Amino acid sequence: xxxxxxxxxxxxxxxxxxxxxxxxxxxxxxxxxxxxxxxxxxxxxxxxxxxxxxxxxxxxxxxxxxxxxxxxxxxxxxxxxxxxxxxxxxxxxxxxxxxxxxxxxxxxxxxxxxxxxxxxxxxxxxxxxxxxxxxxxxxxxxxxxxxxxxxxxxxxxxxxxxxxxxxxxxxxxxxxxxxxxxxxxxxxxxx
Amino acid sequence: xxxxxxxxxxxxxxxxxxxxxxxxxxxxxxxxxxxxxxxxxxxxxxxxxxxxxxxxxxxxxxxxxxxxxxxxxxxxxxxxxxxxxxxxxxxxxxxxxxxxxxxxxxxxxxxxxxxxxxxxxxxxxxxxxxxxxxxxxxxxxxxxxxxxxxxxxxxxxxxxxxxxxxxxxxxxxxxxxxxxxxxxxxxxxxxxxxxxxxxxxxxxxxxxxxxxxxxxxxxxxxxxxxxxxxxxxxxxxxxxxxxxxxxxxxxxxxxxxxxxxxxxxxxxxxxxxxxxxxxxxxxxxxxxxxxxxxxxxxxxxxxxxxxxx
Amino acid sequence: xxxxxxxxxxxxxxxxxxxxxxxxxxxxxxxxxxxxxxxxxxxxxxxxxxxxxxxxxxxxxxxxxxxxxxxxxxxxxxxxxxxxxxxxxxxxxxxxxxxxxxxxxxxxxxxxxxxxxxxxxxxxxxxxxxxxxxxxxxxxxxxxxxxxxxxxxxxxxxxxxxxxxxxxxxxxxxxxxxxxxxxxxxxxxxxxxxxxxxxxxxxxxxxxxxxxxxxxxxxxxxxxxxxxxxxxxxxxxxxxxxxxxxxxx
Numbered sequence: 054x055x056x057x058x059x060x061x062x063x064x065x066x067x068x069x070x071x072x073x074x075x076x077x078x079x080x081x082x083x084x085x086x087x088x089x090x091x092x093x094x095x096x097x098x099x100x101x102x103x104x105x106x107x108x109x110x111x112x113x114x115x116x117x118x119x120x121x122x123x124x125x126x127x128x129x130x131x132x133x134x135x136x137x138x139x140x141x142x143x144x145x146x147x148x149x150x151x152x153x154x155x156x157x158x159x160x161x162x163x164x165x166x167x168x169x170x171x172x173x174x175x176x177x178x179x180x181x182x183x184x185x186x187x188x189x190x191x192x193x194x195x196x197x198x199x200x201x202x203x204x205x206x207x208x209x210x211x212x213x214x215x216x217x218x219x220x221x222x223x224x225x226x227x228x229x230x231x232x233x234x235x236x237x238x239x240x241x242x243x244x
Numbered sequence: 245x246x247x248x249x250x251x252x253x254x255x256x257x258x259x260x261x262x263x264x265x266x267x268x269x270x271x272x273x274x275x276x277x278x279x280x281x282x283x284x285x286x287x288x289x290x291x292x293x294x295x296x297x298x299x300x301x302x303x304x305x306x307x308x309x310x311x312x313x314x315x316x317x318x319x320x321x322x323x324x325x326x327x328x329x330x331x332x333x334x335x336x337x338x339x340x341x342x343x344x345x346x347x348x349x350x351x352x353x354x355x356x357x358x359x360x361x362x363x364x365x366x367x368x369x370x371x372x373x374x375x376x377x378x379x380x381x382x383x384x385x386x387x388x389x390x391x392x393x394x395x396x397x398x399x400x401x402x403x404x405x406x407x408x409x410x411x412x413x414x415x416x417x418x419x420x421x422x423x424x425x426x427x428x429x430x431x432x433x434x435x436x437x438x439x440x441x442x443x444x445x446x447x448x449x450x451x452x453x454x455x456x457x458x459x460x461x462x463x464x465x466x467x468x469x470x471x472x473x474x475x476x477x478x479x480x481x482x483x484x485x486x487x488x489x490x491x492x493x494x495x496x497x498x499x500x501x502x503x504x505x506x507x508x509x510x511x512x513x514x515x516x517x518x519x520x521x522x523x524x525x526x527x528x529x530x531x532x533x534x535x536x537x538x539x540x541x542x543x544x545x546x547x548x549x550x551x552x553x
Numbered sequence: 554x555x556x557x558x559x560x561x562x563x564x565x566x567x568x569x570x571x572x573x574x575x576x577x578x579x580x581x582x583x584x585x586x587x588x589x590x591x592x593x594x595x596x597x598x599x600x601x602x603x604x605x606x607x608x609x610x611x612x613x614x615x616x617x618x619x620x621x622x623x624x625x626x627x628x629x630x631x632x633x634x635x636x637x638x639x640x641x642x643x644x645x646x647x648x649x650x651x652x653x654x655x656x657x658x659x660x661x662x663x664x665x666x667x668x669x670x671x672x673x674x675x676x677x678x679x680x681x682x683x684x685x686x687x688x689x690x691x692x693x694x695x696x697x698x699x700x701x702x703x704x705x706x707x708x709x710x711x712x713x714x715x716x717x718x719x720x721x722x723x724x725x726x727x728x729x730x731x732x733x734x735x736x737x738x739x740x741x742x743x744x745x746x747x748x749x750x751x752x753x754x755x756x757x758x759x760x761x762x763x764x765x766x767x768x769x770x771x772x773x774x775x776x777x778x779x780x781x782x783x784x785x786x787x788x789x790x791x792x793x794x795x796x797x798x799x800x801x802x
Contacts, residue, residue, distance in 0.1 A: 057533075057540055058337045058586065078328045078394070080588055081337060083543035083697070084552045090690050091588040094595050095324050098317070099401070117267040144265065151396060152263065152389065183265060202685040209679070210598065212311050213318070218407035223414055227482040293582035293590070300578045304793035304802040305620045306608070309578075310601050316581045317594035324587055362792045362802075415801055422796065528583065536585025538708070539644050542701030549700075 060109055062088035063185075065142075065156065066096055067104040074106055076142065076154035076185075085109070085193040093195075093203050099213055102204045105195040108140075112191035114165030118182045127170050130163035137161065138189040139168035143181045154185055162186075258459040263389035266332040274458055277451065278388055279333050281460065283340045286326035287351035289319045291525050295359040296368060304362060311408050312365060318405065322398045329390040345530050347517065354437045356519030363416055363423070367430035369409015371438040371476065377402050378472055379442070387459030410479075417483045431480065432488040438476075439503065440511050442469035470500055477501040559670070560614040561632065562727055562739060564622070565775055567607030568633035571623065572782075573654060574600030575789060579641050592690065596651060599683045606676045613672070624793035628783045632727070632775045636719040638782040645698055645708035646716070652691035653720045653753060658684045660748045664740035673738060692756055699760030706761060713757065714765050722770035724749070 059081045065074035077096045082088035088107040097105070116126060139162050144154045157176050162168035168186040195203055211217050245253065250269050257264065264270055293316050300316065303309035327337045343349040354372055359365065377399065384395040413430075416423040443449055443465040455461040463471075477487055478501075491504030513519065577597035584590040608619035636654070641647045662684055665677035698705040724746035726734075733739040754764055793802070 057537070058341065059540065059544060061331065061337075078325055079331070080324070081586065082588065083540075084547040084550070086693060087543070087697075090693065091592065093686075094592040095321055095588060098321065098595075115267065117265070119269075120267065151393065153393070183267065202682040202689070206599070206683045206686065209602070210314065212307070212408075213314050213401070213404060215403035215407050218404060218411045220407050220410040220414065224410070224479065224482060228478070231482055290582075290587070297582040300581060301575065301788050302792045304624065306601065306605055306623060308802055309575075310598060310605075313578050313581065313594055313598055313601070317591055317598070320581070320587060320590040320594065324591065327587070412802070420796055420800055423800070532583045532585070535583075536644065538702070538704045539585035539698070542705030543697050544701075546697045546701040 059083045060111065062092070062107040062109055063113055064088075064092040064096055065106040065108075066092075066102055067106075068101045070103050072103075074104065074142075074156040079110065080107070082107075089193050089195060097204055097207050098210070100204075100208050102207065103200070104197070105203070106192050108187045108192045113185050113187045114169060115183065115185045116169060118178075118184075121169070121173065121184065127166045130167045134163035136163050139165070139172075139186045140189050140192055141168070141172040141176065142185040142187075143176070144183040145180045154183060159189065160186075255458075258387045262387075263392065264387050265389045273454070274460075275333050277455060277458075277460065278391065279330055279335050281455075282326055282330040282333075282391055283335065283343070284350050284352070286323045286330060286340065287344045287349055288355065289323035289326060291351050291355045291529065293319045293323075294525055294528055295355055295357070295521070296365055298359055299362060299365050302362065303365075308412075315369070315405050315408065318401050322394075322401070325394040325397060326391075329388075329394045332390045341533065345526065345533060347526065350515070352441060353511070353514045353519060354441050355525060356514050356522045357433070357437050358521050360433070361426050361430060363413070363426035363430040364434065366409045366412030366416065367427070367434045369405055369407075370413055370479075371409075371431075371434050372441070373402060373405040373409060374476065375438050375441045375472055377406055378468055378475075382461065382463055382468065385459075385462060413485075414483055417485060428485055431485050435488050436506065436510075439469060439473070439506055440514075442466075442472065444508075444511070473501050473503055474499075556614050558729055558732060559738060560611055562730060562733060563607050563611050563614065563673075565632040565727055567604050567611060567622075568631050569637050569654075570600045570607065571604035572631075572633050572637040572785065573651070574598070574604060575785065576637065576639075576641050577647065577651065580647065585644055593647075596687055596690070599687065603680045603683070606679060610672050610676060620793070621798050624790045625798050628778055628786050629776065631778065631782060631786070633778075633782075634719070634722040634725075634775060635772050635777070635779055635782075636716065636722060638779060638785055639719065640781060642712065643708060645705065646712040648691060648694045648698065649709060649712045650716055650720075651687070652695045653716060654723075655684060655687040655691050656753045656756075657720070657723045657745070657749055659688050660745050660752065661740065664745070667737075668739070669737040695756065695762075696760045699757070699762045709760070709762055713762050717765040718767040718769065718771045721746075721767070722772055722775075725770050725773050725775075727775060 060083070061079045062082055062085070063079050064077050066077040067074045080088055080091040080095055082091050085107060089105060092105050092107050096102070120126065138159050140159050141157050142154045143157055144152055146152055157172075160168055160171040160175055162171050165186055165188075169184055172184060172186060251271055254264070254269060254271065254274075264274075296312060297316050300309065300312055303312050327340060330340060331337060340349065344351070359368070380395050380399050380402065384392055384399055386392050386395070413427050416427040446452060446464045446466045449465055452461065452464055456464070477492070480487060489504045493502055494500075495502050514522070574597045577593055577600065580593045581590055581597075584593055605619065608622055611622060612618055636650060639650070658680070662677045662681045666674050666681065668674040668677065695709070698709050700706070724742045726742045730739060730742075734741050757764060
């Protein structure tokens, strides 16, 4: 690997047990274990996080809905080709500002393109405009047993939250005091 | 579809308020403008760690130490999100960093000024992060999905950056004579560089029209700058500080505070590399990169030996 | 008397975390890769936060406020071990120092959560999840630097040869601390050292690093400091001391 910045790993963050894993961004790392730690340090500085997944960018097979509509990306696998679990993600809806690639479920397939074909037959396709599939064996998932050391510390650093700095009441008070001054005081800065 | 039809469809999507996502068709100029803008923004965050980082070891209370370190860490994190957004457009982080270190890429000139006192830290939070928030709030609506999403995350985190700066400066304006003087002196030195953050006047800004047409910007440089001046003059007056602009006046008919003229000679000098700290900033980043080479190589070798990476 | 003795031991814990956090913060903006600018800053924030918890307990015991203790005390009165006042060195040095300290904290905190002193136990419980994460992070790094390449191995070996005897001072107790051990407030330092040596020994060996032969700590007394501490404090206390204590910053 010649890249001075290591490989890129896509990061999926699950905020609560009831929410899907969502692509938060990526981190650069030399291996999956380091990527998981980096993902925690980059993306979980503030609450909430329940689970993190990382997968090398190179292991993600991605197609837009437009690309899927063309017939040039799929060939059927051999009947006896071994199947493995692929995790399926997609991005739905327009023109929402906050649209993320999110986990939808898993399929069994012999190859990435095959996994996408099966995903298209398994999951709703309406309003989906991007699909990603990746083999589960390339996805490193945080352990629930580690949640206390991985995710809970984000809650203790309250100084990262803007509510820790009560400057607004002070400014309002100062300005309303100023407002009681004659309007002509506003005309020039330097007298 | 022909190229023209694709361009029309693309512009229609933007007009409808749709987000352009990685993999979608986009004109090459859109891609290149975004790579330029986003990578510049990312570089600015990384370089921005340096003027404040210099005061980490001298923070005067434990609270201030924690807060400043969290802020500097956030700036690294913001650079990280932005490099990622640029990478979705087909450029690698290694390429972007190489361009920065070779002097081929730009970053916000405001960070080419030195931090001379502790009060600079508070003033940077109030003024510089205040200006950044204004710009970023606008960019959160930009047409390119990954950039907009990065902006939303950054805006949420950046609010404390400004507030911790306000908290400091307010305290110093009510503090000892030395603290009061330090706060005013910091404003004297950071006011004009902050106004320059909004870039050249609209008339001399080559990319503005196209950026607005393609939904990358929604306000012009001068519009953003005027909003900023109005807010900041009102705020600084409230705490008893004087704006270092003898030509500043209030125009009752427009409701705007009208600034004196920016020193455009200084602006272009600093942009082109001749500011007080340009050389020092890039040198620090080059050293970090060079000193870190053996580290990155070692970890790459470890991964390669185990069939990973 | 017990309170004063406990206060000194708590102060020592606070000073260790404070100075290590301070040294780590020097990497922000200068780390080998962006993800480590962020990660190492996290380690520093945690250590400074841990220091804060100990200084707050110190205040409960002595009445002295944390900022006064930190910024208005001279080098001669600091109770940190020399390990944490040393300059940051290269990446191998800083990462290995943090690892040796994290391994110590994990062993120490596992005991302190059972301290007969409720406040000590409470503080240890708060710190433990973060220290577990630290150890995971730094242990991963030590292994990769030890095994990765010839240069990283060379630098790690040099770092370990320098750091080992300084690290041994972690287990040299403050004078009269036996009373606290007898009262089950603090653990037995000999027991801690054995656990620590077993853990780090195994990991360093697995990282192809040879444990140095030194058995004696570089300094026996926590009141004995290198010239680095005065230099560090001069910088750290510069702004705070530009006004009298009590001025708000």
